[in-house]
Amino acid sequence: MTRLTVVIPAKNEAAALAALLPRLMQAQPDAEIIVVDDGSTDATRQTCAAAGVICLSSPYSMGNGAAIKRGARVAKGDVLVFMDGDGQHDPMDIARLVARLDEGYDMVVGARDWESQAGVGRGIANSVYNWLASKMTGQVVADLTSGFRVVHAHRFREFLHLLPNGFSYPTTSTMAFFRSAYGVAYEPIKAAQRIGRSHIKPLKDGIRFLLIIFKIATLYSPLKLFFPISLVFFLLGCLNYAWTFAHGGRLTNGSALMWSASVIVFLIGLISEQITSLTYRPTDLGGRFR
Known part of the structure; x- marks a missing residue:
């Protein structure tokens, strides 16, 4: 009962x-x-x-x-x-x-x-x-x-x-x-x-x-949060580069920084996804994975 x-x-x-x-x-x-x-x-x-x-x-x-x-x-x-x-x-x-x-x-x-x-x-x-x-x-x-x-x-x-x-x-x-x-x-x-x-x-x-x-x-699922943010940074970097290339024929630090931020945010999301997977993996009293 x-x-x-x-x-x-x-x-x-x-x-x-x-x-x-x-x-x-x-x-x-x-x-x-x-x-x-x-x-x-x-x-x-x-x-x-x-x-x-x-x-x-x-x-x-x-x-x-x-x-x-x-x-x-x-x-x-x-x-x-x-x-x-x-x-x-x-x-x-x-x-x-x-x-x-x-x-x-x-x-x-x-x-x-x-x-x-x-x-x-x-x-x-x-x-x-x-x-x-x-x-x-x-x-x-x-x-x-x-x-x-x-x-x-x-x-x-x-x-x-x-x-x-x-x-x-x-x-x-x-x-x-x-x-x-x-x-x-x-x-x-x-x-x-x-x-x-x-x-x-x-x-x-x-x-x-x-x-x-x-x-x-x-x-x-951390990637569902971090990936869109990463994509926004990447697209902003591309838009900034298109603008500066069209008006000055050059690549600026702003575009490079936004692309770098895009990569960093994506990698943080990827690592967070792996940590989350481990967090929700149940263990028994002896510490061994079931």
């Missing part, structure tokens, strides 16, 4: 957890529930104790991804369920996601619709991420950043060393699964309004989300 472990990262989500945990226990009475308290200063630990669920507490905030990794390491279930602690995810949806997992997938992600996005700006940003990830992988990516997902525990633990301590663990895990040819499915869900204050900071996280775009490319 498959055993579920529900891992919930939480930072100052006591009010949301007080409403979420009873519903979760009712929906999944046999599941192991682990709340990872990411340095909360509210009553998160007391709320977990009152509900009778496991609470792993950090002495200070290490990040959402760090909480996910801590929970995944100690989980006893064969299937891990990750959901946010802010009350947005409905515990009744877990059964549908697990059912899709039984169809042969390695990970099933709860895909939010447009109405479930936290504002127009976030909706547009997530749409851009989904489009870019779909182009990179050649697969339809319905919700790259959703924190509601179920996954086979042994598959997920293969990539713990890749996961960041910050907020982009969904992006990293999704791209890692695609890169390793593990089956990923998307199941439509409705996300409710979060309870309490969001931890997203527009300026700081706007820059972070921009970096995620580059991370998507480098996680999956």
Whole structure:
């Protein structure tokens, strides 16, 4: 019999957890529930104790991804369920996601619709991420950043060393699964309004989300990012040479520099592609390649 472990990262989500945990226990009475308290200063630990669920507490905030990794390491279930602690995810949806997992997938992600996005700006940003990830992988990516997902525990633990301590663990895990040819499915869900204050900071996280775009490319296939840039430098060098030759009959340093940049960027992409291939090559406990 498959055993579920529900891992919930939480930072100052006591009010949301007080409403979420009873519903979760009712929906999944046999599941192991682990709340990872990411340095909360509210009553998160007391709320977990009152509900009778496991609470792993950090002495200070290490990040959402760090909480996910801590929970995944100690989980006893064969299937891990990750959901946010802010009350947005409905515990009744877990059964549908697990059912899709039984169809042969390695990970099933709860895909939010447009109405479930936290504002127009976030909706547009997530749409851009989904489009870019779909182009990179050649697969339809319905919700790259959703924190509601179920996954086979042994598959997920293969990539713990890749996961960041910050907020982009969904992006990293999704791209890692695609890169390793593990089956990923998307199941439509409705996300409710979060309870309490969001931890997203527009300026700081706007820059972070921009970096995620580059991370998507480098996680999956670096050459798909570096080769177009290399080609642009090469074509600019050719255009510059055509202009200077037509008007002065000479080759300038500008063209030579752009051609050099083209070669350097291409070689960096080539080396990154080889490193990526080695990164996603699984190893056993003895360090030997499988």
